[in-house]
Every structure is written in C-alpha cells, then in structure tokens.
Amino acid sequence: MNASAAISYLVSTLISLYVTAVLLRLLLQWVRADFYNPVCQFLVKVTNPVLVPLRRVIPSIGRLDTASVVLMLVLESISIWFMSLFSPLAWGAGQIVLFAAVSLVAMLLWTYFILIIAMVILSWVGGGVRHPIVPLIYQLIEPVLRPLRRIIPPIAGIDLSPLFALIIIRFLLLMLGR
Numbered sequence: 001m002n003a004s005a006a007i008s009y010l011v012s013t014l015i016s017l018y019v020t021a022v023l024l025r026l027l028l029q030w031v032r033a034d035f036y037n038p039v040c041q042f043l044v045k046v047t048n049p050v051l052v053p054l055r056r057v058i059p060s061i062g063r064l065d066t067a068s069v070v071l072m073l074v075l076e077s078i079s080i081w082f083m084s085l086f087s088p089l090a091w092g093a094g095q096i097v098l099f100a101a102v103s104l105v106a107m108l109l110w111t112y113f114i115l116i117i118a119m120v121i122l123s124w125v126g127g128g129v130r131h132p133i134v135p136l137i138y139q140l141i142e143p144v145l146r147p148l149r150r151i152i153p154p155i156a157g158i159d160l161s162p163l164f165a166l167i168i169i170r171f172l173l174l175m176l177g178r
Contacts, residue, residue: 004086015079016107019072021046023107026068031139038132076100106178113169115141116162 025043033040047068054067077100084091091099119141122134141162148161 008083008086011082012079015075018046019075019079019104019107020111022051022068022072022075023104023111025051026065026072027111027140028136029065029068030063031143033136033139037136039136072104073097073100076103102176106173106176109169109173109176110178112141112144113166113173116144116165116169120162 021043025040025047028035028040028043035041035044050071051065051067054071055065058067058070060066077096080096080099080103081091084096115137119137122137144165145161148164149159152160152164154160
C-alpha cells in the first residue's frame with residue numbers, strides 16, 4: 001500500500017507542476033507579459049514541446065490559448081484517473097473531467113492567492129528587489145486588483161484591494177470545497 005501511495009503522490013505532483021507551468025504561461029499570455037523575461041523564457045521552453053504540436057490541431061479562440069486549456073484539462077484528468085485507480089470508488093469519465101475542471105479553477109484561484117500575498121510582501125520589503133519575477137507578479141495581479149481598486153479607493157494611502165481580493169478568492173475556494 002505504501003508503494004502505491006508513493007507512486008500516486010509522485011505522478012500527481014509531477015503532473016501538477018507541469019499543469020502549473022502551463023497555467024502560468026497562459027496567464028502571462030493573457031496579460032501580455034514581456035516574454036524576454038527569463039522566467040517567461042523558462043516557461044516557454046518547458047511547455048513548448050507539448051503546446052506547439054497541440055496548437056496545430058487546436059486553434060486559439062480570440063485571446064484564449066485553447067490548446068493550453070485543453071492540455072491542462074487532459075493532464076489533470078489523467079492525474080485524477082491515475083489516483084482513482086488506487087481508490088475504492090469507481091469514477092466515470094464525466095466525473096473525472098468535471099473534477100479536473102474544478103481542480104483547475106481551484107489551482108487558478110490558489111495561484112492568484114499566492115501571487116497576491118507575494119505582491120503584498122514585496123510591497124513591504126521589496127523596494128530594491130531586482131529579480132525578474134517581480135514585474136511578472138505585478139503584471140499578473142493587476143487585472144484582478146484593478147476592478148477592486150475602482151470600488152475600494154485607498155484609505156489614508158493604504159490600498160486595501162489585495163485584502164478584499166484575498167477574501168473573495170478564499171470565499172470562492174470554500175465554495176469549491178477547497
């Protein structure tokens with residue numbers, strides 16, 4: 001039993017890491033980040049071997065890279081299917097795909113949650129930080145915080161939009177059961 005749990009953990013972790021790389025690449029495309037950034041270059045090199053051939057078959061819809069979405073859904077479905085092999089419950093294909101979609105939404109929300117916390121910490125201590133990931137964090141977070149900043153203006157020079165974004169994201173995660 002321990003060997004199957006270890007193998008299940010290893011497979012699901014490796015798939016989750018790759019899905020996270022594809023998700024970050026998709027988000028960076030969405031915000032039109034600078035792809036000459038070393039972090040972006042890393043994500044492109046890691047994901048291109050699978051995405052480039054897939055894009056020949058699955059075209060984009062507007063600004064949405066459909067191939068990335070399909071790849072993430074397929075990989076997450078494979079991960080859930082693999083884990084279900086070690087479960088006493090029998091899951092159907094529809095249940096696996098639905099659970100994979102919910103898992104991807106939860107992964108997106110957790111990604112933004114972590115990025116917002118990183119941005120807040122950087123705003124406190126990162127005045128002189130010159131790491132290439134810093135501008136990417138701000139670029140990724142801005143589309144989420146911009147609508148909240150319109151509703152919640154700074155109070156005494158303090159921007160409360162990250163706090164409210166974290167509350168909303170956590171609420172959505174609780175609604176998803178995560």
